[in-house]
Amino acid sequence: MSQPSKRPTIRDVARAAGVSVATVSRALSGDYPVSTATRARIQRAVRDLDYVVNAHARALSGATSKVVAILMKETVTPFYAHIAAGVEAEAAEHGRLCLVCTTHGDADRELEIIKLMREQHADAVILVGGVVENEEYRERMKRYAIGLADAGSKLVTCARPPLGPDIPAIAVEYDNVGGAYAATSHLLSAGHRRILMLAGPDGFTTSDQRVVGYRNALAAYKIAVDPALISHGDMGRDGGYDRTAAVLDRGVEFTGVFAGNDNTAAGAIAALRDRGRRVPEDVSIIGFDDVPLAGDLNPPLTTVHLPHEELGRTAVKMALQGNGSGRQHVMLGTHIVVRDSVTTATPH
Amino acid sequence: MSQPSKRPTIRDVARAAGVSVATVSRALSGDYPVSTATRARIQRAVRDLDYVVNAHARALSGATSKVVAILMKETVTPFYAHIAAGVEAEAAEHGRLCLVCTTHGDADRELEIIKLMREQHADAVILVGGVVENEEYRERMKRYAIGLADAGSKLVTCARPPLGPDIPAIAVEYDNVGGAYAATSHLLSAGHRRILMLAGPDGFTTSDQRVVGYRNALAAYKIAVDPALISHGDMGRDGGYDRTAAVLDRGVEFTGVFAGNDNTAAGAIAALRDRGRRVPEDVSIIGFDDVPLAGDLNPPLTTVHLPHEELGRTAVKMALQGNGSGRQHVMLGTHIVVRDSVTTATPH
DNA sequence: GTGAAAGCGCTAACAT
DNA sequence: ATGTTAGCGCTTTCAC
Numbered sequence: 001m002s003q004p005s006k007r008p009t010i011r012d013v014a015r016a017a018g019v020s021v022a023t024v025s026r027a028l029s030g031d032y033p034v035s036t037a038t039r040a041r042i043q044r045a046v047r048d049l050d051y052v053v054n055a056h057a058r059a060l061s062g063a064t065s066k067v068v069a070i071l072m073k074e075t076v077t078p079f080y081a082h083i084a085a086g087v088e089a090e091a092a093e094h095g096r097l098c099l100v101c102t103t104h105g106d107a108d109r110e111l112e113i114i115k116l117m118r119e120q121h122a123d124a125v126i127l128v129g130g131v132v133e134n135e136e137y138r139e140r141m142k143r144y145a146i147g148l149a150d151a152g153s154k155l156v157t158c159a160r161p162p163l164g165p166d167i168p169a170i171a172v173e174y175d176n177v178g179g180a181y182a183a184t185s186h187l188l189s190a191g192h193r194r195i196l197m198l199a200g201p202d203g204f205t206t207s208d209q210r211v212v213g214y215r216n217a218l219a220a221y222k223i224a225v226d227p228a229l230i231s232h233g234d235m236g237r238d239g240g241y242d243r244t245a246a247v248l249d250r251g252v253e254f255t256g257v258f259a260g261n262d263n264t265a266a267g268a269i270a271a272l273r274d275r276g277r278r279v280p281e282d283v284s285i286i287g288f289d290d291v292p293l294a295g296d297l298n299p300p301l302t303t304v305h306l307p308h309e310e311l312g313r314t315a316v317k318m319a320l321q322g323n324g325s326g327r328q329h330v331m332l333g334t335h336i337v338v339r340d341s342v343t344t345a346t347p348h
Numbered sequence: 349m350s351q352p353s354k355r356p357t358i359r360d361v362a363r364a365a366g367v368s369v370a371t372v373s374r375a376l377s378g379d380y381p382v383s384t385a386t387r388a389r390i391q392r393a394v395r396d397l398d399y400v401v402n403a404h405a406r407a408l409s410g411a412t413s414k415v416v417a418i419l420m421k422e423t424v425t426p427f428y429a430h431i432a433a434g435v436e437a438e439a440a441e442h443g444r445l446c447l448v449c450t451t452h453g454d455a456d457r458e459l460e461i462i463k464l465m466r467e468q469h470a471d472a473v474i475l476v477g478g479v480v481e482n483e484e485y486r487e488r489m490k491r492y493a494i495g496l497a498d499a500g501s502k503l504v505t506c507a508r509p510p511l512g513p514d515i516p517a518i519a520v521e522y523d524n525v526g527g528a529y530a531a532t533s534h535l536l537s538a539g540h541r542r543i544l545m546l547a548g549p550d551g552f553t554t555s556d557q558r559v560v561g562y563r564n565a566l567a568a569y570k571i572a573v574d575p576a577l578i579s580h581g582d583m584g585r586d587g588g589y590d591r592t593a594a595v596l597d598r599g600v601e602f603t604g605v606f607a608g609n610d611n612t613a614a615g616a617i618a619a620l621r622d623r624g625r626r627v628p629e630d631v632s633i634i635g636f637d638d639v640p641l642a643g644d645l646n647p648p649l650t651t652v653h654l655p656h657e658e659l660g661r662t663a664v665k666m667a668l669q670g671n672g673s674g675r676q677h678v679m680l681g682t683h684i685v686v687r688d689s690v691t692t693a694t695p696h
Numbered sequence: 697g698t699g700a701a702a703g704c705g706c707t708a709a710c711a712t
Numbered sequence: 713a714t715g716t717t718a719g720c721g722c723t724t725t726c727a728c
């Protein structure tokens with residue numbers, strides 16, 4: 001048995017203040033002219049009754065819902081956590097509440113949740129982090145995007161590839177290819193020629209872009225890509241460990257590692273050590289992300305810093321600024337943070 | 349100019365399917381008996397029109413809001429991130445959306461947001477992480493708690509001290525004092541007698557409890573507490589560094605460190621090294637939290653594992669299971685994860 | 697400056 | 713099994 005909501009409504013406030021509900025609504029909404037005396041009486045009634053508006057009733061009768069929704073792969077990894085923090089902070093500055101959901105990389109679940117978001121009439125729906133797309137996915141996404149658009153919600157993709165020209169959405173990206181290019185070049189310019197790339201699952205766009213950066217950098221140095229040096233798989237700490245160990249055990253040699261992210265790098269370092277390689281003396285390594293503890297790894301990790309917070313904030317800003325309803329696209333930059341995990345390649 | 353919501357309503361579906369809105373509502377809600385043929389026609393209409401219910405309208409007309417709200421100090425620290433992940437996961441399993449807000453430790457802001465949550469009529473409001481309380485805070489919190497209760501929302505405190513016997517709320521805690529006691533005892537039993545405690549800001553309950561555990565453990569070993577060995581301050585990585593450095597520079601000696609959390613520990617280790625102390629040969633250190641990268645620090649950090657996810661999940665479970673509306677209280681346990689940062693004290 | 701009244705889209709009696 | 717109708721609590725014309 002759920003207790004009947006015995007909470008005061010706007011009508012109770014009106015009665016207590018001796019005015020009409022319309023006046024109460026106006027006094028509370030702010031801008032509209034209401035006499036000071038009346039306003040005072042109303043505010044007093046609000047306090048006495050401990051009245052709070054009903055957000056659903058408000059949203060229903062036309063006003064905006066004051067909610068922005070984020071949909072991400074997961075929330076705990078620093079990469080996602082910091083983007084979410086940026087979204088939340090910016091949303092709060094705009095007086096918005098923040099709805100957070102996770103997909104765990106499942107495209108179906110993502111679509112399912114977008115449907116839920118549609119029901120909520122969020123002011124903005126922000127999609128963070130990639131999923132593996134297929135045709136059916138694109139179909140449904142398109143339909144939902146249109147649905148969102150004409151329900152007045154802005155759809156924005158953040159830190160993932162844009163949805164496509166036929167889908168109404170804002171895109172906020174960071175320079176993934178450029179970052180990977182810079183990371184690889186950093187290793188290259190230190191004299192490394194055989195560089196192991198610890199990439200994400202094949203077909204996972206974000207990771208694929210990093211591979212492109214890796215290839216481009218190699219190409220710029222006129223070095224042929226050795227497929228044996230590109231490992232696809234789990235990007236977690238253990239994935240980094242296992243895959244590095246596997247490559248080593250396979251007898252493949254390299255003096256540099258470009259890890260898909262810092263966690264992967266942490267695992268790779270451990271695997272290297274366990275196999276008797278010194279880091280960075282024998283093998284140099286560069287990460288991607290710049291997580292908070294990157295500087296406390298052993299050795300302190302040289303890595304590519306991503307503008308996580310800024311991505312989140314920008315996504316919200318773009319969605320909320322009523323400006324041009326056209327499609328928009330922003331690309332944020334990255335930079336390398338040099339620490340101690342990369343050193344000059346030992347000449348052989 | 350916001351586009352008029354030209355979305356189909358339940359009435360459009362009813363018309364398209366040639367039935368009444370009530371039938372549509374019933375067919376969509378599930379349980380109520382509706383003939384298979386009618387249901388099929390309705391579902392077809394839903395697809396054709398791309399209809400989605402309006403969550404606000406639904407919530408307004410009595411049904412539950414299907415939203416649980418979390419209010420935390422911040423979201424990026426693993427401690428909070430993992431609790432939030434637990435909440436989100438459990439909420440999702442119950443078909444709930446998850447509203448996330450941050451207070452940044454500001455009590456006023458916390459109250460402000462609780463007010464917003466009240467407007468949302470969330471099924472549950474979960475408060476994670478402490479704030480520094482004062483009398484006015486307790487007053488307002490009590491009023492809000494009552495408001496939440498008779499609007500049908502459950503209030504639950506999670507990983508923070510219960511609100512008090514006169515406030516209707518569920519409490520989910522972990523054994524903070526016990527964990528700190530165990531951590532300190534671990535150092536003590538390794539022969540350490542002068543143990544630096546890197547605590548949080550004075551008056552911050554969560555940290556204060558850890559200090560109690562520290563004191564209790566010392567007392568059990570009949571060792572007097574040296575105030576010079578208890579440092580209060582920022583619990584971040586830099587706080588750990590700066591405060592450890594300061595104590596060292598002050599000439600205070602110790603062979604063990606109990607860090608308030610793993611980040612603090614990471615900073616402390618760096619400070620120790622920079623001052624020429626080896627870890628763990630000269631100084632042993634134990635952390636608190638067991639963050640993901642704790643095992644990749646140098647040396648791998650011995651620490652106290654907290655049941656983060658479980659705290660979040662339990663909070664949601666307790667709130668959502670309609671059982672006894674009375675106050676409830678759960679205390680989850682902790683355990684030490686032994687790695688390499690603690691070693692036997694060098695006899696002098 | 698203030699009030700009356702018409703919805704917003706849905707669910708839940710209450711009929712039939 | 714299905715239809716009718718009265719709200720849920722609020723904002724917003726339209727009058728005065």
